[in-house]
Amino acid sequence: MYNLLFARSTGGTFILRIEDTDVERSREELSAQILAAMEWLGLDFDEGPFYQSKRTDLYRAAAEKLLAEGKAYRAFEKPEELDVERKAAEAAGKAYRYSGAGRDISPDESERRARAGERHVVRLKMPAETIVVEDLVRGRVEFLPEALDDFVLVRSDGHPLYHFCVCVDDADMRITHVLRGDDHLANTPKHVALFAALGTPVPQFAHLGMILGTDKKKLSKRHGAAAVEEWRDVGILPETLFNFLALLGWSPGDDREILTRAEMETLFSIDRIGASPSVFDPEKLLWMNAQYIHQLPAEELLARSAPFATAGLPPTPVALAAVELHRTRVRTTIEMGRALAAYAADPDEYDADGMKKQVKPETAAQMAKLVENLEAVSDWTIGPLEEALRRTAEELGVSAGKLIHPTRLALTGITVGAPLFDVMALLGKETAMRRLRSFEKRIGSQG
RNA sequence: GGCCCCUUCGUCUAACGGUUAGGACACAGCCCUCUCAAGGCUGUAAUACGGGUUCGAUUCCCGUAGGGGCUACCA
16 A cells, blocks of 8 residues: 555556465465455556566576576575574574575586586575665664575575565566565565675665554454455445555644545655554544545445345435435444345344333333324324324323334334434335334234 | 564554644543434543653663564565
């Protein structure tokens, strides 16, 4: 998202690259899921997607070049040997580093052994000097040479590795800015060294704080595309999620929180990115989604809620009025769908607590009286309906509430929701009377 | 273990040496009200700790603590 916003705010190009170099873990459906999530969120890229798995020739050529120039070398240790060294270092309480033994093999011998088919990896010759990373959000970060070792560029099966592909691609695609998770800061000196070896300019880096779960732990399992789909499925609008996520780590500088895409695209700037990690608060996401639901035109809100409603309603005047009636009462399009369902079908059950609380022994008789009076109402609109109900209450010598609450229960199956007379008017006389009679029957038989 | 990053209300954040430390979510109260919301008003609540530097530190430096990351023939 920040890469997109940055590109848009500066007139740059937003390129999508799928880094699927790990043949064991990469799967077609995973990238498809990412693409779908990006489309839903509105992360429209200008170029790509480019799949690293399809660009192996490029990496192979780069590796050959580094080898030829003596900036990289072949190493012939077996993984098991390295494991032993690593375990030994660990047991001794020391930091493990690759011995660098491969550096001492002469180019001729290296060439000969490779041609003979001996398995080997390609490692980068890390320079024996401090590597400085100039980070746009963290400032200057230094890495001492003893902390870095000659990492592997190409596996012994010939597959190029992530760090290598990234730098080759960044150079090839002329990437100017890399905005990525904080977790990559420690990898950046590798990249800087690689760019130097490749003889290409080093892009600018901006390392972003990670997003944490409510437990303050790094968001796991439910991250990335899967999480985006989860929020979509509970009725969060994509523009809400975009807005919310944009504010996790960035702020426009004033107190505004509800921002359009266009506003974010012009206001975004790297100097307003914070360095600290942030906790993802679903409560605030829900609040923000409600804000978006308040703003949406009724037709659109209806259309976007319909897939979730038990019965999708056509955009009739009644449906649109129902949307207006409920928009301040729901936080997700799912909830809107549920609220709208009451206008499409009679309640199939009544809220149990509501029945207990609102239905008293005398209620059946009171409701009978109300039904009788409502039957006489010819102008089925809010005013006359309220008048009829209040008159009934007066005749019965009870407060209006004694009738209002059971009526709402009869009409919608629940005790909370939109103002009763609005609901009645929208339902229409026929539907309302049918529901009232069936409720009357139900509580009558209950005794 | 080694290296690196981070640290303002419970949460998201503003304040780029001088503010009664601001806003938002959540929470509480009040108003509105047929219920539930929405909305309005009010309130509780923070500079992790310890040292410096400075006339003055949330802000700059060092240390401690806590959290996170990297340390793969993963990304």
